Amino acid sequence: MKKSVALVIVWGLVIIIALLSIGAIYLMGNQTFVAEHKIRRLRAYYTAKAALIHALEELRKGRNPDNTSIPLNKMQADIKVNPISPYSGCKTVSATVDYSH
Numbered sequence: 633m634k635k636s637v638a639l640v641i642v643w644g645l646v647i648i649i650a651l652l653s654i655g656a657i658y659l660m661g662n663q664t665f666v667a668e669h670k671i672r673r674l675r676a677y678y679t680a681k682a683a684l685i686h687a688l689e690e691l692r693k694g695r696n697p698d699n700t701s702i703p704l705n706k707m708q709a710d711i712k713v714n715p716i717s718p719y720s721g722c723k724t725v726s727a728t729v730d731y732s733h
Contacts, residue, residue, distance in 0.1 A: 675705050676731035683727035684708030691723070707731065 682704050690697040693715070698713040707729050713723040 672731045676729040680727040
């Protein structure tokens, strides 16, 4: 009788530990996904900043970097130079980076 009660208690503890382990593994996997996404997002942000600096430098040299795509940080940065704005009197430059893959 005492052996069967001890066996049930041990099996209960094993099941609880197994469930806690599965939950911990799930949370670690989820945190890994979040960290990888944040790294990709930061890499895309700094890639876009570098592309803007590149475009501004090209404009300073008198070249037109409009609709160019440059590889930086293992990503593609697409540069677009907008025409002169009537409000500001100067061109605006934008850079986009797709970080989804």
